[in-house]
Amino acid sequence: MFHVLATLHMLLAQQGPGELQKGLTAIGRGIVYGGAAIGPGIGIGLVVGNAITAMARQPEAAGMVRTTMFLGIAFTEALALFGFVLAFIVAG
Amino acid sequence: MLALDFPPISHLIEWPDIFLKGNEWFAINKVVLLMFAAVAVVFGFYMTAARKASLVPTGVQNMAEVAVDFVRNDIILQGIGPDGLAFTPFLLTLFSFIFVGNLFEVIPGVQMPVNARMALPAFMAIIIWFIYHYVGIKHQGPLKYLKASTIPPGVPLAMLPLVAFIEFLQFLLLRPFSLAVRLFANMLAGHLLLVTFAVLTAALFKATYIGAAAPLALLIALTGFEVLVAFLQAFIFTILAAVYIGGAMHPEH
Numbered sequence: 058m059f060h061v062l063a064t065l066h067m068l069l070a071q072q073g074p075g076e077l078q079k080g081l082t083a084i085g086r087g088i089v090y091g092g093a094a095i096g097p098g099i100g101i102g103l104v105v106g107n108a109i110t111a112m113a114r115q116p117e118a119a120g121m122v123r124t125t126m127f128l129g130i131a132f133t134e135a136l137a138l139f140g141f142v143l144a145f146i147v148a149g
Numbered sequence: 150m151l152a153l154d155f156p157p158i159s160h161l162i163e164w165p166d167i168f169l170k171g172n173e174w175f176a177i178n179k180v181v182l183l184m185f186a187a188v189a190v191v192f193g194f195y196m197t198a199a200r201k202a203s204l205v206p207t208g209v210q211n212m213a214e215v216a217v218d219f220v221r222n223d224i225i226l227q228g229i230g231p232d233g234l235a236f237t238p239f240l241l242t243l244f245s246f247i248f249v250g251n252l253f254e255v256i257p258g259v260q261m262p263v264n265a266r267m268a269l270p271a272f273m274a275i276i277i278w279f280i281y282h283y284v285g286i287k288h289q290g291p292l293k294y295l296k297a298s299t300i301p302p303g304v305p306l307a308m309l310p311l312v313a314f315i316e317f318l319q320f321l322l323l324r325p326f327s328l329a330v331r332l333f334a335n336m337l338a339g340h341l342l343l344v345t346f347a348v349l350t351a352a353l354f355k356a357t358y359i360g361a362a363a364p365l366a367l368l369i370a371l372t373g374f375e376v377l378v379a380f381l382q383a384f385i386f387t388i389l390a391a392v393y394i395g396g397a398m399h400p401e402h
Contacts, residue, residue: 120223124223127381127384128389130385131389132327135327138330138334139327139334141337141338142330142334145158
């Protein structure tokens with residue numbers, strides 16, 4: 058453990074002034090977008106899965122179900138897209 | 150060693166001015182030119198279709214009628230209902246304009262979705278914001294409209310302040326914001342995806358020739374996928390506008 062810390066410290070000491078911040082920004086962006094994608098991923102799966110069940114049970118209602126499904130996807134997906142935009146905004 | 154330097158985001162979506170250089174308000178760059186082009190394409194398409202209208206449609210008129218039918222049956226009748234048919238021209242224009250603007254993303258040599266800049270989606274969302282509030286106030290009266298849109302029926306009294314606050318925020322702020330951001334972020338993400346694979350293909354081709362085959366195949370497949378996204382986002386933007394107008398027109402009971 059100490060060796061890892063010492064190596065990290067040595068590496069950090071060698072870097073230029075902006076490097077650390079750049080790296081941390083990249084990690085932060087990854088966390089922001091990755092975190093924002095979890096919920097909508099599950100949500101869209103639920104929406105589409107249930108829509109397929111509904112369409113399989115009542116094929117004659119498929120058109121109506123499809124429209125509502127796209128609406129549901131749009132609402133769910135919005136959160137992931139906020140995360141996507143936020144990932145660019147984080148630390149410039 | 151593979152030389153892969155991904156260009157910064159600002160190089161991909163910010164374009165230099167072409168006309169009226171340096172003018173703070175009216176400078177024209179590639180995106181604005183594409184906007185004009187989208188208007189011209191939509192206008193030209195429907196004018197050509199309507200100029201020699203015949204009972205049995207052929208060619209352009211056929212395509213235009215498919216578009217009108219789609220907006221009428223799949224957007225307005227689903228989102229508003231039969232009494233929303235007065236909105237057909239507006240929503241058809243909106244749909245066509247967004248679709249053409251998005252389609253510039255995959256047209257070779259152009260390859261810049263107009264809606265990947267925030268200004269245009271935001272502007273359209275603000276227009277829709279004004280329209281659905283106008284419709285709501287006209288159909289229900291200001292106080293009833295405010296009550297119908299902030300207090301959903303069947304909510305327990307203890308939860309009411311919180312729910313009413315969220316609904317109020319939603320109806321005043323979150324709706325247009327999410328409407329604009331949805332379109333903008335989808336088109337920006339698609340543009341970045343295509344750029345990423347194009348850059349990757351170029352770098353791999355320079356380094357290994359044969360290694361570029363896989364990203365190239367994916368690039369072509371993604372271009373097809375982006376056509377679907379362009380259509381889907383135009384559809385979603387328009388049907389959400391229709392749903393908001395319909396919600397303002399018919400309050401929930």
